[in-house]
Amino acid sequence: MDHRKLDAGLAAALADERGPEARLRVLVRLRRPVPEREQPLLDALGLGPAGATVVTATLSPLEVDRVSELASVHHIELARRLDLLGPGPGVVGAPDPP
Numbered sequence: 721m722d723h724r725k726l727d728a729g730l731a732a733a734l735a736d737e738r739g740p741e742a743r744l745r746v747l748v749r750l751r752r753p754v755p756e757r758e759q760p761l762l763d764a765l766g767l768g769p770a771g772a773t774v775v776t777a778t779l780s781p782l783e784v785d786r787v788s789e790l791a792s793v794h795h796i797e798l799a800r801r802l803d804l805l806g807p808g809p810g811v812v813g814a815p816d817p818p
Contacts, residue, residue, distance in 0.1 A: 721784070721785040721788050721789070722788040722789055723788075725788045725793060725794070725795055725796055726784075726788060726795075726796055726797075727795070727796070727797035727798060729797065729798035729800075730744070730746060730784070730796060730797055730798040733798050734781050734784060737781055738781060742780060742781055743778045743779065743780060744778065744779055744780075744781070744784065744798065745776065745777075745778050745798070745799040746776070746777055746778075746779055746784065746796050746797065746798060746799055747774060747775070747776055747796070747797050747798075747799050748767055748774070748775050748776075748777060748787065748793060748795075748796050749773060749774050749793070749794045749795040749796075749797075750762075750767070750772065750773050750774070750775065750792050750793060750794060751773075751791075751792050751793075751794050752771065752773060752792075754768070754792040755791060755792060758790050758791065758792050761786065761787075761790070762787075762790070762792070765777055765779065765783055765787065767787070776799055784796060
């Protein structure tokens with residue numbers, strides 16, 4: 721595994737999740753163009769949309785290991801849940817509820 725390509729959150733999650741059923745939601749930043757020999761693995765893991773440079777995937781620790789070794793992979797980070805701000809008091813620029 722190329723640990724230089726992993727963010728701290730993903731490295732910590734990998735240390736905790738070692739079972740065969742473990743799955744991690746990740747963001748993968750790719751360098752384009754992808755070498756032809758790497759494209760089948762990226763496609764099999766759902767990382768191969770044409771032209772995309774940032775893709776999301778749910779990978780096992782073993783798959784993260786394999787993907788981190790690819791030359792076309794620049795960086796892998798643990799995906800985080802984003803909560804949308806809803807309208808309401810205290811939100812700058814949002815109208816007050818009726």
